[in-house]
Amino acid sequence: MENPLIEFQNITKRFGNRTILDGVNLKIYEGQVTTIIGKSGTGKSVLLKHIIGLLKPDEGRILFNGQDIGNMGKKGWNDYSDQISYMFQNNALFDSLTVYENVALPLKQTTKMSKREIDEKVMARIEQSELTEVIHKYPSEISGGMQKRVALSRALVTDPNIVLFDEPTTGQDPIRKNAILGMIAEYQRKFGFTAVLISHEIPDVYFISNRILALYDTKIVFQGTPEEFENLNHPFRDEFIQSLEGLQVELTGLYSKRHFKVRYQADLGKKKPHETYVAVLFALEDMETIIENLGHDAAQEMIRALGSYISKHFGAVGGFSSRQTINEIGTILPFSNLHEAESILVDFIRDLKEEGLCDLSTEATFNDDECFEFRILGGMSEGKPQVEIESIIEFARFNQKEIARFQCETRKQG
């Protein structure tokens, strides 16, 4: 594997008699999204603050491109810290400055850019974050979600190479949480920075993360991909992850990917080798264009509405569903063959066109005259119990075709 961009070697941090980090070792790779998960109060923020130098370790060293940041000279430290931005858990916005002034602050204070250049850059970030209408308001005059977006804009306005996000979704409703995670993922793809974030949004955070680090009982107990994390066998999972995943199922009706696999094995493991089942993969087509035109919140609301509709419809016939990627929802119909599943799907498509699209289209309508057209795709594949679920889903993806389309003309006629 390539050399890590940032590496913790045996980092120990104590506050008085309390040990927060005990011999922590971890690696963060360039250009990736690394997510640190762990229970509240276990030292995730402390860990993140070590990277930017707000806290110094009692023992151990932190390497940046192989160089110990504790031994860097002033110039070396300035060059290092120039590349990093930090988004605080509570936003840390200046309440005596307006939204515009908050975002512009790092550029005004640390660069020699002209007023016009600063204005252009700040306005670009503000527009991307859908904050144009509140630029002259103070943080206390805008909602918590907007404050998060202001903090995000401020963190990104200097075009940093590394961005540290300390619980960027805390205190947000489920739609906003996904919108913020989506925004981070989109910006990371667009600007290519290395992102390190602390999040409890399991499993949603898996969709945007390349690597997961699990902090448990003062140590890092797991480092690896989200797929590897799905199979983690550790008390951390029992104490923390399962409860969060269970809550997710209760709230949305959609299973986490791990629960989805467990249910898959439980329901289909009893089947005889020749018995079949059907997997259906739905997708909201071209999510990036939807985000570009309607914004992150609306896009997340649409995928949530679609998921909820699918879960309600197929749950009635024993099906179970899970979000597979940022815009795809997979459904297993364990008691149906291909012929029956086709008939169920036809009913679903009819209901979706008659009712479901109305829910989704609410988000796609700007005003009485303007709206945004979108398509929903669906694909089916037949599977057998001994076949890996991933390959069945992949086959369903291959079979995807349009099953419903929201057209502005239809809406006007309706």
Place this chain on the structure above:
Amino acid sequence: MKQKISIMSPINAAGRWALRGVDEFGAAAIFLLRAFVLIFRIKQIPSIIQQVYYIGARSANIVMLVGLFTGMVLGLQLYYTLIKFGSAGVLGSAVSLSLVRELGPVMTAIMITARAGSSMTTEIGIQRISEQIDALSTMRIDPIRFLISPRIAASIISFPLLTALFDLIGIVGGYITGVALLGLDAGTYFYRVESSIEMQDITGGFVKAIVFAVLVSTVCCFQGYFAHMRKDSYGAKAVGLSTTTAVVVSCVLILVSDYVVTSFLL
């Protein structure tokens, strides 16, 4: 053994207290030095002007009000004291010298401490506990340059100006009681004011004002900046206690330093 501990305890406590005092004094001196050096930058000018408005212009009304009544009460007290010796004519001298040399700088500094100093501590303290100061560090903005230096510079500008305003209004207050209410001759009052005040008195008053400005702004900013380091409380309570400490320490330092500076000036 227990007996020995109880005998030594007050001495130990006094030693700890003294060490903590020396420690804090050293930290505050370094804090002031860093902040002072960082004043002299072009980018600081707008922030300094803004702080002059908050510390200076917005304190003007209260300083004028207090100045007026201080002058009036001085006029009243001194008139009835001087008349016993048949010297009511020197009321102008007594009022103006008291104000310019002592009461002007001291009362102005105490009023600004109460109004602007406490607000400095609270504002900086809240910025500290809400991680705004950490945010500045992560943005590579020196918090001392950004938050502290403009306040110290603005205090050094504002204190002497407000002191001058206090002196002027105080002399008018003395005129109101001495001349308008008690019937002293207006010409005598102003002649005494003009003839008794020398340039040395005015510059002495301004020197005191500048010393008070440095002390008050440093103490108030220092207390707010390190509000999170308090061992006796946390969060909002720490900010509240820091504000109280800042005001008390500032007032004590104003009076102590007033004596020291006066002894050098005379």
